[in-house]
Amino acid sequence: MTERHQPSQDTDPKYSYRSEKTLPREERVVRFLETLREILGAKIYNLPLELYLGTCAKCNNCAEQCQVYQTSGDQRDLPAWRSDLLRKVYKKYFTRSGKLFGRLVGAKALTEEDIDDMVDAFYRCTMCRRCGVNCPLAVDNALITRIGRVLLESLGFVPTNMTVSTRAQLGETGNTSAIPKPAFIDTLDFLEEELKDETGIDIPIPRDVEGAEYFFAAPVSDFIMEADTLLGIAKTFHAAGASWTVSTENYDAINYGLFYSDVVLEKVLNRLLEPVHRLKCKTLVIGECGHATKSGFLFQKILGRPEYRGIQLKNIIEVSHRFLREGKLKLDPAKNPGVYTYHDPCNLGRGAGLYEQPRELLKAVVQNFVEMTPNRQMNYCCGGGGGLVVVEDLHDWRMSAGGIKKADQIRLTGAKYVVAPCANCKKQLRELVQAHRLGVEIVGLHDLIGKAIVLQKDA
Amino acid sequence: MTGSEFIANVFPYIAVGLFFAGTGWRFVQWLALPAHVKWTLHPVPEGLASQLKYMAKEIFTFETLYRFNRRLWVGTFCMHMAMLGAVLFLVLNLIGWTQGFPVRYCLWLLAVSVIYIFWLRLVDGNLRVLSSFEEYFNLAFLAVVATAGLRASVPHASSSSRSYILGLLTFQPGGTSLAWDQLLAVFLVSLFLIYLPWSKMIHYISKYFTYHHINWQKE
Numbered sequence: 001m002t003e004r005h006q007p008s009q010d011t012d013p014k015y016s017y018r019s020e021k022t023l024p025r026e027e028r029v030v031r032f033l034e035t036l037r038e039i040l041g042a043k044i045y046n047l048p049l050e051l052y053l054g055t056c057a058k059c060n061n062c063a064e065q066c067q068v069y070q071t072s073g074d075q076r077d078l079p080a081w082r083s084d085l086l087r088k089v090y091k092k093y094f095t096r097s098g099k100l101f102g103r104l105v106g107a108k109a110l111t112e113e114d115i116d117d118m119v120d121a122f123y124r125c126t127m128c129r130r131c132g133v134n135c136p137l138a139v140d141n142a143l144i145t146r147i148g149r150v151l152l153e154s155l156g157f158v159p160t161n162m163t164v165s166t167r168a169q170l171g172e173t174g175n176t177s178a179i180p181k182p183a184f185i186d187t188l189d190f191l192e193e194e195l196k197d198e199t200g201i202d203i204p205i206p207r208d209v210e211g212a213e214y215f216f217a218a219p220v221s222d223f224i225m226e227a228d229t230l231l232g233i234a235k236t237f238h239a240a241g242a243s244w245t246v247s248t249e250n251y252d253a254i255n256y257g258l259f260y261s262d263v264v265l266e267k268v269l270n271r272l273l274e275p276v277h278r279l280k281c282k283t284l285v286i287g288e289c290g291h292a293t294k295s296g297f298l299f300q301k302i303l304g305r306p307e308y309r310g311i312q313l314k315n316i317i318e319v320s321h322r323f324l325r326e327g328k329l330k331l332d333p334a335k336n337p338g339v340y341t342y343h344d345p346c347n348l349g350r351g352a353g354l355y356e357q358p359r360e361l362l363k364a365v366v367q368n369f370v371e372m373t374p375n376r377q378m379n380y381c382c383g384g385g386g387g388l389v390v391v392e393d394l395h396d397w398r399m400s401a402g403g404i405k406k407a408d409q410i411r412l413t414g415a416k417y418v419v420a421p422c423a424n425c426k427k428q429l430r431e432l433v434q435a436h437r438l439g440v441e442i443v444g445l446h447d448l449i450g451k452a453i454v455l456q457k458d459a
Numbered sequence: 460m461t462g463s464e465f466i467a468n469v470f471p472y473i474a475v476g477l478f479f480a481g482t483g484w485r486f487v488q489w490l491a492l493p494a495h496v497k498w499t500l501h502p503v504p505e506g507l508a509s510q511l512k513y514m515a516k517e518i519f520t521f522e523t524l525y526r527f528n529r530r531l532w533v534g535t536f537c538m539h540m541a542m543l544g545a546v547l548f549l550v551l552n553l554i555g556w557t558q559g560f561p562v563r564y565c566l567w568l569l570a571v572s573v574i575y576i577f578w579l580r581l582v583d584g585n586l587r588v589l590s591s592f593e594e595y596f597n598l599a600f601l602a603v604v605a606t607a608g609l610r611a612s613v614p615h616a617s618s619s620s621r622s623y624i625l626g627l628l629t630f631q632p633g634g635t636s637l638a639w640d641q642l643l644a645v646f647l648v649s650l651f652l653i654y655l656p657w658s659k660m661i662h663y664i665s666k667y668f669t670y671h672h673i674n675w676q677k678e
Contacts, residue, residue: 044493045495047673048495048498048669050489054659055659055662058590059524060585060586064528080589081589106592129500132674134523136523138666140500140674143498297497298498298499299497301497350500351499352501377502
């Protein structure tokens with residue numbers, strides 16, 4: 001284990017990742033049950049929770065589809081076993097049969113040791129939802145993992161990287177990387193200069209434009225590490241003659257609340273929606289980021305403020321695909337030589353149904369495309385899903401149990417480039433490439449669109 | 460009214476009533492729950508026809524298990540088809556289209572497949588870890604019901620099971636001459652019907668909610 005994986009002093013060394021402040025052991029059971037009661041009282045999970053926890057047939061079909069279990073063979077990675085940790089508690093305290101018959105119906109009183117098991121198990125799941133695709137009873141263990149993490153958060157168990165980033169996002173700077181506003185504006189200026197140098201055309205990145213049709217928000221990490229993706233997106237909007245804008249405040253689409261907290265998710269989501277509403281933009285377009293897209297798509301109507309619920313939400317892939325269909329994009333696939341394959345980000349595929357649109361775009365901008373096997377709804381997670389990609393303590397796990405299936409899958413394609421339109425996937429895949437010496441390059445979809453797009457001076 | 464008369468002539472009506480009431484109550488309870496978080500799992504079959512096709516395929520072939528868990532699929536498929544077959548052939552027998560032996564074959568298949576699944580849960584390490592008392596109890600209950608049904612379906616000199624069931628269906632119960640094994644079968648089947656809606660075997664309706672209200676939710 002390298003030095004970076006050593007837990008800090010204020011961390012319970014029993015757990016595989018660093019948390020900042022956890023409750024004393026003796027207080028955990030009571031708090032856990034209080035939080036579960038609050039979650040049920042909020043009434044936004046009751047139907048799925050009751051069905052998932054009450055009707056699972058324990059057929060173990062999920063394990064046969066779980067890439068983590070298929071790699072580790074560890075009982076803790078059986079999705080149904082993990083869900084059972086919460087199922088037993090739910091039955092014991094919140095169902096009549098559990099209260100009356102206890103262990104006879106699979107109910108069990110919660111102990112501190114059970115919570116230890118949960119801390120471990122719920123952060124060994126990438127929440128990829130692959131196991132749900134072929135569940136005979138349509139039980140989705142990823143939601144149970146998510147609820148489990150929300151419960152653990154109330155005890156203080158959250159990977160430090162997530163809480164630090166979220167604190168910055170909900171603080172003065174409004175973004176997870178704590179970039180001050182002047183620095184962000186400098187970045188936008190820099191991107192405009194790059195566009196001018198590259199194309200010889202003035203392609204503006206409009207800022208805070210009231211009434212723009214599209215309000216674009218990317219994960220802030222794209223502004224630091226994925227300039228090519230953003231340049232491609234700017235060129236796409238420009239070529240299509242679209243009315244668009246970015247915001248200079250609350251522009252970060254990242255929402256780690258999806259992975260551990262409804263309170264955080266709600267705050268971040270509403271902060272993101274606020275300037276869209278204020279600027280009277282019709283559509284919020286999320287950049288190449290799977291979890292940001294999913295957190296908006298799934299939670300806007302239930303956690304967004306009522307006045308924000310009319311805002312349309314799209315992922316940039318949907319918008320670019322529409323431009324392509326409308327003939328607004330002139331593309332030259334010869335600009336992207338080499339063999340390309342496509343990684344379906346879980347949150348864009350299983351989470352948002354974006355399977356065919358990215359492929360149509362990709363086939364329009366590259367000459368040689370090969371599919372991974374399996375793909376679409378059965379594609380493997382990158383291994384860093386569920387927010388685990390930001391947890392440095394889990395790096396070794398992500399490179400092995402979490403991601404080895406993905407690494408093997410990429411190797412078998414023979415491709416030189418892997419297209420991954422998701423910021424978290426890109427980070428994890430690049431680490432996998434390095435750890436497993438895959439010899440491929442990870443790129444964004446709009447990086448390639450940006451290269452292939454043929455712009456006219458008077459566009 | 461003696462205990463035997465109660466079991467033969469009254470209890471089946473109570474059981475069927477409780478089965479429908481329990482199933483209906485749970486259906487309505489789930490239907491009445493407030494709007495939940497959207498948790499769609501893509502791809503979603505487009506249109507009602509595609510969704511019905513998907514469901515029919517899953518219900519009649521258990522394709523998801525077939526693809527990933529063939530050993531369990533053998534037992535599960537046989538068990539469910541045997542239950543379906545037993546009911547279907549019983550109806551055909553009652554209306555005079557078939558003899559009684561297809562029902563008996565189905566009950567044999569049901570008993571054997573349930574025992575197979577029970578065994579599989581004991582010997583497969585992962586299934587054993589996941590299985591609680593409830594899983595074993597449900598299987599054992601089903602095995603006992605199937606076995607009792609088999610025993611009762613053997614032709615009896617004193618009373619015909621077919622005539623007895625026809626009597627129940629026409630609200631003219633005449634179960635006073637039932638043999639002990641026929642009475643036991645009636646009692647166990649009735650108990651099972653009462654238990655079914657309150658067990659996790661309620662998935663005969665829960666699947667509607669997990670698919671249509673959650674996995675395939677559009678808005």
